[in-house]
Amino acid sequence: MIQFTVYGTYDYSCQLREEEISIDVERSARYLTYKRTCMGKSAERTIASEKGSIIINPVEPLNLPKEVTRYLEVHFNPVFIEPETTLQLYLTFPVEIGVFIRAKEDNDLLDVFSPLSPKYSLYGPPDYGRVTRWHESSIYPGVPKTDPLREGVLDLTLINKGKTWIEVSRAVFVNAGMTIWYGDYVLMSARMELYSNMVAETKILSTPGKNGMTRSISAYSARKVPVVEVVPEKVEFLMEFGLGDTIADN
C-alpha cells in the first residue's frame, strides 16, 4: 500500500508537501492565511480564528470544477450475473481532497481540489436523465492498489434479484453524504440490487471500514444543505435507463 500522509487532522501551523500538492497555513498578527497549490493551480483563503484545527480528508468527487450534479457513475467491463446470485467485487472511484476548518465543534469546507481532471456524462436521455460524474474502473477480486490522492476503493456488492441473467457495466450512485473511510487507502461500500437489464437500485452503505480507518467528513454534509441529517443507506437511486452501455443519440 502507498503510505499517505496528507489526510488527517492538523493544527493551524501545518505545512504539507506531497508530490504535486502543497498546503501551508501561515499566521500573521490578525489572521491566518491558507495557501494551497495542486498541479500548478493555487488557492488562498483568509481565516479569522484563534484556535482550531484543519482537517484534510477525501470527499465525494462531485465538487470540481464546480458542483453540477449529485450523481456518480462508475463504468466497468461487463459483468454477467447468474439469477438470484450475489457477487462482491472491487472497483475504483475518483476522490477529491477536502480541506475543512474546525473550531468550537463546527466544521466548514475551506477548499476542495484534486490532481485528477474530472469528466462528466449523462445517464439516461437528455430530457429527464441525470448528469453524472463519470469514472472508468477495472474490476478487482480484492482490494486494489490505488493512489489515495486520486482514487478510492469501491467495495460493491451486486445482487441479482431477477430470474434471468443480467449484464451490468455501470453503477450510478446518488450523493447524500457519501460515507468514505480513509486509512492505508480510501474506501467506500455500496450495494446494487439488479432487477433486470434495465433496472437496478443502488445505495451507498455506511458500513465501517477496516480497523484503524477514519470516517471522512462529507463535503455535502459540511455545506449544511439538509436541515435533517441524511442517512446514506436510506437514499437509494433507481437506475431505470439501463445497466449497460447505451447507444448515443446524436
Add this chain to the structure above:
Amino acid sequence: MVTRLQTTNSTLDIAAIVANVKAYDIIAIAVILIIAVIIAKIVTTFLKKKLSDRMEKSDLKVVNSIVWWSIILIGIFFASPHFKIDLSGLLVAGGILAVIIGFASQSVVSNFVSGIFLIIERPMKIGDNINIGDVTGNVEHIQILSTIVRTFEGIYVRVPNEKVFTSNISNYVSNVARRFDYRIGISYRDDANRAIMIIRDIIEQEPFALKNPEPLVFADKLGDSSVELLIRIWAPSKEWYDLKMSLLVKIKTTLEANGIEIPYPQQVVWVQQSQSGGRGRNHQENAR
C-alpha cells in the same frame, strides 16, 4: 317625499320576504352556506399546498380570494330559493352586467386563465433561459397576469400570459443536457484524420463535454476552400454556453500549434491566354 315612499316600500318588501321565510329555510340557508365555506376552505388550503412553490405569494393570495368568493357565490346561488325572492329581475340585470364586464375584462381574464394554465403546465421556471416570440432572456417572475423576462442586455420585458401561452416557448435549459455544434474548415493539404484526433483529445480534456452521448467529430463536407469538419458536443444545459465560448478558441489554437491550417476562402482561377499573348495556360491561386 318620493325617497320616503321608496324607503317605505323596501321596508315592506323586506318585511314580506322575512315573513315568507320559514325556520326550515333559515336552516337550509345556514347549512348550504356552511358547506360552501367548508368547501372554499378545503379548496383554498389545497391550492396553497400545491401552488405555494409555483406561484408568488401575492398572486396566490389573489387566486385564493377569487376561488373563495366564487365558491361562496355559488353557495348563495344554491341557497337563493330559500330566500323566497323572485330572481328573474336580478338575473336579467346580472346578465347584462356580466356581458359588460366580460367585454371590458376580456384580456384580463384571458391573461389570468393563461397564467393558471402556465402554472399548471410549467413550461419554464424562474431563472430559466427562454425564448418567447421575439423575446429572449431569463425568466424573472411568473405572475398571474404576466411573465417578466430579463433580456441578455438587461432589459425588463413584461410579456402578457396570453401571449406566453399561445406562443412557441423555447426553454434552453429545461432538459438536463443539450448539444452544440461547430463547423471548422481545414486545408486540403492537411491530414483530416490527424485534425480529428487532435479535436477529440481537446474535447476529452473538457470536464463538461459529456462522455455520453459521445461527442462526434467527422469530415462533413468537401468545401470550396476547405475540408469541413463537423463537431457535435453534448454538455450540461447550465454549462453549455460557457463551454461553447471557451472550446472553439482552444480548438483553433491547438490546431494551429500542430501545423493544421484553417484556410481563408480560396478560389483557383484558370487564365486562358490569347494567341497574341502567347500559347498555353497559366493558373493563379488567389487567396483572400
